[in-house]
Amino acid sequence: MILMKNFFLFLLLFPCLVFSQNAANKKIAAFNSCQTVACQLSEAIRIAEFYVETDHMDKAQEWLNYSKKLNQFKPKDSISFFINSLQSETFYYMELYQFGLHEAEKSIEKARVLKDSAFLSDGYFFKGINLIEMNQIPQAQQSLSLSEKYHPKRFKKHPRTIIGKAYIYNNLAQVKLKVKAIDSALFYNRKAYALAQQNQNLRGIVNGEQTFGLIYAAQKRTDSARFYLSKSFASAQKYELRDVAMLNCAYLMESHLDNPAKVDEWYRQGLDIIAKYEINNSYERYFYATALEVFRKLDDENHILSLQQKIIKVNEDTNGRANYYVQNIIEEYMKNENQLLVSRINDLDQQKDITILQLIAAILCVVILLFITLIFLRKNKLQQSLLEQKNEISKDLHDDIGSELSSILINANLLVKNYDTNEKQQFLISKISDTSTEISQRLNAFIWSLNTENNSVGNFCEYVKRYAGNLLEGTEIALHYSENVTTVEHKILNGYFRKNLFFCLKEALNNAIKHASATAIHLSVTAEEKALCIVVRDNGVGVVPDAHSGNGFRNMQKRAEALKGSVQFDNSGGLQVTIKVPIGPN
Numbered sequence: 001m002i003l004m005k006n007f008f009l010f011l012l013l014f015p016c017l018v019f020s021q022n023a024a025n026k027k028i029a030a031f032n033s034c035q036t037v038a039c040q041l042s043e044a045i046r047i048a049e050f051y052v053e054t055d056h057m058d059k060a061q062e063w064l065n066y067s068k069k070l071n072q073f074k075p076k077d078s079i080s081f082f083i084n085s086l087q088s089e090t091f092y093y094m095e096l097y098q099f100g101l102h103e104a105e106k107s108i109e110k111a112r113v114l115k116d117s118a119f120l121s122d123g124y125f126f127k128g129i130n131l132i133e134m135n136q137i138p139q140a141q142q143s144l145s146l147s148e149k150y151h152p153k154r155f156k157k158h159p160r161t162i163i164g165k166a167y168i169y170n171n172l173a174q175v176k177l178k179v180k181a182i183d184s185a186l187f188y189n190r191k192a193y194a195l196a197q198q199n200q201n202l203r204g205i206v207n208g209e210q211t212f213g214l215i216y217a218a219q220k221r222t223d224s225a226r227f228y229l230s231k232s233f234a235s236a237q238k239y240e241l242r243d244v245a246m247l248n249c250a251y252l253m254e255s256h257l258d259n260p261a262k263v264d265e266w267y268r269q270g271l272d273i274i275a276k277y278e279i280n281n282s283y284e285r286y287f288y289a290t291a292l293e294v295f296r297k298l299d300d301e302n303h304i305l306s307l308q309q310k311i312i313k314v315n316e317d318t319n320g321r322a323n324y325y326v327q328n329i330i331e332e333y334m335k336n337e338n339q340l341l342v343s344r345i346n347d348l349d350q351q352k353d354i355t356i357l358q359l360i361a362a363i364l365c366v367v368i369l370l371f372i373t374l375i376f377l378r379k380n381k382l383q384q385s386l387l388e389q390k391n392e393i394s395k396d397l398h399d400d401i402g403s404e405l406s407s408i409l410i411n412a413n414l415l416v417k418n419y420d421t422n423e424k425q426q427f428l429i430s431k432i433s434d435t436s437t438e439i440s441q442r443l444n445a446f447i448w449s450l451n452t453e454n455n456s457v458g459n460f461c462e463y464v465k466r467y468a469g470n471l472l473e474g475t476e477i478a479l480h481y482s483e484n485v486t487t488v489e490h491k492i493l494n495g496y497f498r499k500n501l502f503f504c505l506k507e508a509l510n511n512a513i514k515h516a517s518a519t520a521i522h523l524s525v526t527a528e529e530k531a532l533c534i535v536v537r538d539n540g541v542g543v544v545p546d547a548h549s550g551n552g553f554r555n556m557q558k559r560a561e562a563l564k565g566s567v568q569f570d571n572s573g574g575l576q577v578t579i580k581v582p583i584g585p586n
Contacts (some may be wrong), residue, residue: 024050041070045082045160052090055243055280060090081110081119082160088126092133095282095318100130118162121151125163129171132178141175144168166195166204173211177218185215202239206232210248217255226255242277246270250290260298267291267303285314457532457583458489460498461525464505464534468523471509477518483525488532491583500559501534501581504567507552508536508577516540516575531565532583537576 111119169192196204249270518540565581
């Protein structure tokens, strides 16, 4: 029986699979027939876009990576824009929204260089939809408004499809709906729907009908909401837009809470779509989550348990894919960076050879002088290149890994708030959150130590003050901060010095917060003769380092000694930690 069921399911899906594969084969054949790199680039971008539209993100990413390699030989800003724009869309569907935002911002920068309003509109659109998913609604609204502003009336044909105005209006309507601006949402969706009908934009028509349904549902106009959602469902089925059809099933479940039989009917239709067609994980998870809330309101325990299992399975699949995608992205990034480095070295070598050939024709003494100058300049260039790479690593760590750690923290907090979990699960979630927080703090400190713009005593004091304030925010401990570093304010501290000194201070603050039972912490930074003195004093119960010396105190002493400084502890009336390190005259 199971074999027969799978066989009939295969018969249903087979025509779609064959059609999709035939379309892909035709595009790949066009790519193979190209005689120039420019032709290959255009076709590779079209193939990647096709795979995005058919929800094959792994293949889309492969062709995008290939496009990036091709564009290295004779880089063009217009091609780079198309790659960044499509990469932003691909990351959006992979649910890697921070990556998608980063790529959208890069496409906007290139659009400004090219002075192309169509490109600017496209870049701001993808920035906006990624911001929506990151729940940064005001910023998303601003980006979508800029997308509308820059969208031209006419634009030429490109390898990458430029976003249509109907999509911009529809997303503006959805943003307005999120902030409860119902009249504005209705205004923008009417414009989106009219444009979609005028241009026979099938997805735009279906989206417009769906958004009308959601707007009327927000107004408690149930009959109108059901009418438009049903209409959108029928249109989506007709135009084979399965993802939108499935979402409509979820919305129709919500609109029929007064009729459990109808709820069950739409739920089964949604499940049927998921079983028959390949649906993006984010849409599938949204359907399950919406259905779960509906069945909770109906107090249907059987469906609740079933949906919880389905959501767990989708999340596991999504996390597995995300890990795979992120790993591939990092690998490709490193490959690209290595190729760029090799290219730079080759360019330097060629410049050196040309210079040497020119110097041979000159007088011997001039040749020697110029050769020495060249070596000196080359050394400076390499040092500058290393500095730029260091800053680039710092930026990438902050934009990519830092955002992913923030995502872990947010998801852990959402698990605690939105799902019923037992004591063991609560413990594991808390452990994940605590570990992510600690890693995030260490990563921020490491990035800060790498940044050469933060290398003065004044910058150090500002960072310490901000860190202590953020650390005590939300606690009942009062912070009293003071500093007197005027004489050495512009003294330069290298990254190694700043990092070790900061971690000494961090350990002292953590001890006061976690173990001292204090209500106030006094933090002061003062400049003494050829030394910097940091004092952390609390009014708590105090700690005797000799009796309770753990790794924290030992690490403080080791870090201070590494800087040729010292740490002293005074346990009278609370604990006072005095860190003194030499910095020399300004």
